[in-house]
Amino acid sequence: MDRVAVFVDAGYLFAQGSVVLGGEKLARGGIDLDHGAVIAKLKAFAEGCSNLDLLRIYWYDGTGQGPTPQHITLAEQAGVKVRLGFVNSVGQQKGVDSLIVTDMITLARNRAVAECVLLSGDEDLRVGVQLAQEYGVRVHLLGIKPARGSQSLFLLQEADATYEWGASDLEQFLKCSPRKVSEPDSGESVPPGAEESSDAADPWEERVAREVAAGVPAGEVSALADNIRRTNRRPGEIDASLLARSRREVGRDLNPAQKAMVRDAFLSALEVRLDEQAGDDKPLVDPPAGIP
Numbered sequence: 001m002d003r004v005a006v007f008v009d010a011g012y013l014f015a016q017g018s019v020v021l022g023g024e025k026l027a028r029g030g031i032d033l034d035h036g037a038v039i040a041k042l043k044a045f046a047e048g049c050s051n052l053d054l055l056r057i058y059w060y061d062g063t064g065q066g067p068t069p070q071h072i073t074l075a076e077q078a079g080v081k082v083r084l085g086f087v088n089s090v091g092q093q094k095g096v097d098s099l100i101v102t103d104m105i106t107l108a109r110n111r112a113v114a115e116c117v118l119l120s121g122d123e124d125l126r127v128g129v130q131l132a133q134e135y136g137v138r139v140h141l142l143g144i145k146p147a148r149g150s151q152s153l154f155l156l157q158e159a160d161a162t163y164e165w166g167a168s169d170l171e172q173f174l175k176c177s178p179r180k181v182s183e184p185d186s187g188e189s190v191p192p193g194a195e196e197s198s199d200a201a202d203p204w205e206e207r208v209a210r211e212v213a214a215g216v217p218a219g220e221v222s223a224l225a226d227n228i229r230r231t232n233r234r235p236g237e238i239d240a241s242l243l244a245r246s247r248r249e250v251g252r253d254l255n256p257a258q259k260a261m262v263r264d265a266f267l268s269a270l271e272v273r274l275d276e277q278a279g280d281d282k283p284l285v286d287p288p289a290g291i292p
Contacts, residue, residue, distance in 0.1 A: 001055070003053055003114065004046045004047065004052040004114070005058065005107055005113045005117070006043075007116060007118045008060060008120075009096065009100065011061065012122065014026075016150045017176075020144060020167050021170055028070075032175040032176075032217055033070060034174075036077070036219075038173035050115040050138075052114060052115060055107075055112065056081055058100070059074050060099055062095070062096055064236070065236020065237045065240055066237075067084065069217070069221075069223070070220055071235075072220070072223050072227050072235070073219065085098075085099060101124075102128075104129070105128060105132060108131070108132040108134075108137040113137060115138040115139070115140065116140070118139060118159070119142045120155075121143060121150050129159060130158060133160070138160045140160065141163070143164050144165050144166075146164075203265075205246065205261045205265040206265050206269070208262055208265070209268065209269040213266060221270055221274055224270060242262050243262070246258065246262045
């Protein structure tokens with residue numbers, strides 16, 4: 001089939017992208033991704049360099065506790081398939097390379113694609129490139145500046161063509177802005193007296209839910225809320241954060257009823273954010289004459 005597929009190593013994209021835009025490798029919490037923009041950019045690039053229609057974008061990432069809000073949002077984009085490996089106890093991504101190699105070879109063997117774009121720098125993917133080429137597939141290797149420093153030289157040599165994205169390309173869909181959502185956990189960022197004044201007014205589960213919901217990027221709130229409504233399940237990292245913060249609030253492990261309360265409160269907090277976002281999108285209307 002005369003189509004092109006895109007294979008994105010998210011770990012490489014975020015690590016090198018944050019170095020280019022932020023001057024250093026940042027944690028995921030400090031990187032904002034515009035989902036629609038990155039999909040449009042990848043599609044335009046793949047179709048431009050191959051002169052073929054896009055089959056699908058495959059997005060590969062590691063996770064320690066199940067899909068994140070970002071994974072859920074990306075998976076709901078048209079023409080995108082999210083594949084997840086895992087992150088071990090020391091933060092190393094495992095299983096992603098094998099997923100990429102398997103998918104690349106399977107598509108090539110089944111004649112589902114004629115060309116593919118690979119956004120990665122890992123030498124372990126070299127075997128996937130070689131085998132795909134044996135089935136007649138051309139491989140376009142896309143790197144992040146400086147590609148010669150961020151990608152394996154053997155991988156670069158194996159590809160049919162190589163390309164490089166710099167800051168001007170990355171700025172279209174990535175923003176590096178370290179978040180400060182976790183600061184309240186330390187107790188240092190809460191102004192004196194603020195905690196006491198809010199405790200009586202707000203139940204602990206609502207405070208915890210608002211704090212965790214505030215850490216969800218704006219572009220991922222809708223998909224996350226919809227996923228929770230449909231499945232009544234929260235991503236592992238979200239649920240772990242809710243329960244950990246709640247234990248600190250109540251000073252002991254939560255009982256089943258308390259866990260249900262904070263989980264329900266989290267969905268409510270997401271829905272409040274959705275309402276606020278909808279309000280921000282409404283056009284401004286001038287007040288009637290005579291009203292200041």
